Amino acid sequence: MDERIAERGMLGDLEVRNISLRSAADKPTLANLIFDIAPPSIALEEMIWENSTKHPPRPDAPGSRPYWTAQVNDAQVVLGLAADSVTLTYISIRQR
Template identity: 75%
Template sequence: MERFKYDIERLAGVRFDDVDALNEQLHTHLGAPTRQGLRDERVAERGRLGDLEVRNITLRSPADDPTHATLIFEVAPPSIALDEIIWEDSTIEPPHPDAPDSRPYWSAQVNSAKVVLGLSLDYKTLTFVSISQR
């Protein structure tokens, strides 16, 4: 768990407009930006975060401000169990009853980024990560 915590903190500390640093952290190659309405999006099929294989990596940012970006990726099985608070001020949120595909998640402020750790329906297994820098 400490290794995962360290890896997330390092990733959250990278400036998201520094694509080379993100590529290095995730052991991947994010593609060239494509315009999606008012935002730019870069994608990579797979990579690694520490010991975890990650998939469907997406970096989204406003076209006029790449420093305010969100990085999202799925964690491939086998994942890790998150059955305890990782950061002191973490909160756990249940699935939204109005959204059929909604999942529970942990939310925390890590450095200057908001980190969301998506869970399986049993509230234990990590399924995705979202890191937003504003």
């Protein structure tokens, strides 16, 4: 595995932190980009992508939080939410 990390950056008007890009050493097109959204974040009242799904916190996992998932082209996108179920806290984009 290859991993590249950065402490912070910007995504439009949002500050992002704890940025990590992981990819298979022999196949770099298989990658996972993960980063946290610094407060103040944005509210996601509803998803903008077709066929997206909102998942509730898992009742059997203490501290579990809700999240959105969507397939966008060849990537699986996860948008993690705070306990209020609307504030964006992290983004994961997995290319397969």
